[in-house]
Amino acid sequence: MLRRQARLRREYLYRKSSEEKQKNIQAKKDQLKRSLEENIPIHGDLRKEAIALQKRIEYEDKGPERAAVIGGFSGGANTLNSQDDEYRYAGVEDPKIMITTSREPSARLKMFVKELRLIFPNSQRMNRGGYEMSQLIHACRANDVTDFIVVHEHRGVPDSLVICHLPYGPTASFTLSGVVMRHDIPDIGPMSEQYPHLIFHNFKTDLGLRTMSILKYLFPVPKADSKRVITFANNDDYICFRQHIYKKVCDMPVPDFLKEPLTLYELAEQYWDLRAYPTQYVFSLLALVSDDKLERDKCMELSSPEGQEDWLNYSRRPKRTVLEVLHDFHKSTSKLTIEIIFELFCTIKPRSFSIASSCLTSRGTRIDILVAVVKYYSKLKKPRLGLASNWLKCLRVGDKVYGWIKMGSLKFPTDTHKIKEYSQDLWHLINDKGAYIYISGNAKNMPDNVREAFIEDVFSKEGKLDLDQAKAMLASIERDGRLQVETW
Numbered sequence: 001m002l003r004r005q006a007r008l009r010r011e012y013l014y015r016k017s018s019e020e021k022q023k024n025i026q027a028k029k030d031q032l033k034r035s036l037e038e039n040i041p042i043h044g045d046l047r048k049e050a051i052a053l054q055k056r057i058e059y060e061d062k063g064p065e066r067a068a069v070i071g072g073f074s075g076g077a078n079t080l081n082s083q084d085d086e087y088r089y090a091g092v093e094d095p096k097i098m099i100t101t102s103r104e105p106s107a108r109l110k111m112f113v114k115e116l117r118l119i120f121p122n123s124q125r126m127n128r129g130g131y132e133m134s135q136l137i138h139a140c141r142a143n144d145v146t147d148f149i150v151v152h153e154h155r156g157v158p159d160s161l162v163i164c165h166l167p168y169g170p171t172a173s174f175t176l177s178g179v180v181m182r183h184d185i186p187d188i189g190p191m192s193e194q195y196p197h198l199i200f201h202n203f204k205t206d207l208g209l210r211t212m213s214i215l216k217y218l219f220p221v222p223k224a225d226s227k228r229v230i231t232f233a234n235n236d237d238y239i240c241f242r243q244h245i246y247k248k249v250c251d252m253p254v255p256d257f258l259k260e261p262l263t264l265y266e267l268a269e270q271y272w273d274l275r276a277y278p279t280q281y282v283f284s285l286l287a288l289v290s291d292d293k294l295e296r297d298k299c300m301e302l303s304s305p306e307g308q309e310d311w312l313n314y315s316r317r318p319k320r321t322v323l324e325v326l327h328d329f330h331k332s333t334s335k336l337t338i339e340i341i342f343e344l345f346c347t348i349k350p351r352s353f354s355i356a357s358s359c360l361t362s363r364g365t366r367i368d369i370l371v372a373v374v375k376y377y378s379k380l381k382k383p384r385l386g387l388a389s390n391w392l393k394c395l396r397v398g399d400k401v402y403g404w405i406k407m408g409s410l411k412f413p414t415d416t417h418k419i420k421e422y423s424q425d426l427w428h429l430i431n432d433k434g435a436y437i438y439i440s441g442n443a444k445n446m447p448d449n450v451r452e453a454f455i456e457d458v459f460s461k462e463g464k465l466d467l468d469q470a471k472a473m474l475a476s477i478e479r480d481g482r483l484q485v486e487t488w
Helices: 002-017 020-039 050-074 107-119 132-143 206-216 262-271 281-287 293-303 305-316 322-328 338-344 387-393 423-431 446-460 467-479
Strands: 097-101 121-126 147-154 156-165 171-175 197-201 226-237 238-245 375-377 384-385 439-441 483-487
Touching: 002 020, 020 050, 097 107, 097 132, 107 262, 107 293, 107 446, 132 147, 156 206, 206 226, 281 293, 281 305, 281 322, 281 338, 293 305, 338 387, 423 446, 439 446, 446 467, 446 483, 467 483
Parallel strands: 097 121, 097 147, 197 226, 439 483
Antiparallel strands: 147 156, 156 171, 226 238, 375 384
């Protein structure tokens, strides 16, 4: 026992003695990576060591970087520098946790500790008794306990939680507030003991990453089919803890994107179209949940058939987005539930862009697309930016874009047919052969101009029809499905 403690102490002192040297090496590696990423000359002091440092970056940093990506989902390491990292071997073995309380705990604190034992897999509860804290720590070290948790209370209410990673830290103290246990929730089922998937939100600072490591490595690596999810959401240094069980409902189809644990932030960033224009259905949903009489009456008016003109003036004509509507009706917005939010926001639709490649220069290895970057000002004097076009504009060289090529059903000639010049041939094809008309391109004036050209130059001139008869013929062709329009 004493020999083992002495050996661990020597190892710790050795790591601390080499810390300054490792810090200097890491600073040089960071400076070299910055020079390579920004394409600036390497500093003179680093030129002799550049090749050796680059090898160090490749062998020492690439592995932890990959582990950082994996760790955000399944519990691997999340530190890019493994030096002096107490959690470098986390995930190799499951954590072993001991939970105890302050002396003479109340009945509610004992109940809370029992729930903590269910929250943390592979944990054990120990009665404090009259033992000193140092005795408990020595006993845990001797039995290879990885983390030691102590829960305190104030007048029967759990108010703090201390987590100590063994053998030498770190130690973190958390203040508890608003504790709700299973026994406080009516009709709650049994707690799942599966290894949970973890979701951490807004832990981006150095302190946040350190805190995330302490909390994350209390849990073992989950299995892919685990149905249990635990979330930690940081809001101004207040961490909101929730645990969830997600179930598959047979009568409700779920998109593939939503078949894995996601945060609301990820949904807002990758799934919902927050720049969409609200329909009248949006206002009916707000009226459904609103407690404010003024906002509820206004939403009911805008969602009614009689209020369609007011809805057009408020929403469509000034091109007001759904986020701006939620900001205007903020009292109703505060009452939204997750089910209503999924009804409220529409999903981001895939965009189609024209390929403008030259097969002579690219030899089939490169695709160029034509994208008009949408940017204008609405009647409210607010900038309006196209979602997909501005996202493409902000991409950097080397970023990946996922897409697909949709093959067309027609092969058009290289030269555009002029309706007026070939009006006689067009009349023969449409009237005698039952030809089809396809209009594709700009949605502003082009479709109307093409229709007028067919009415005046083909049907009236070649078919000897008056204007009303020519319009009726074009309408009949469209009803029969022989006129199709695809414009944008």
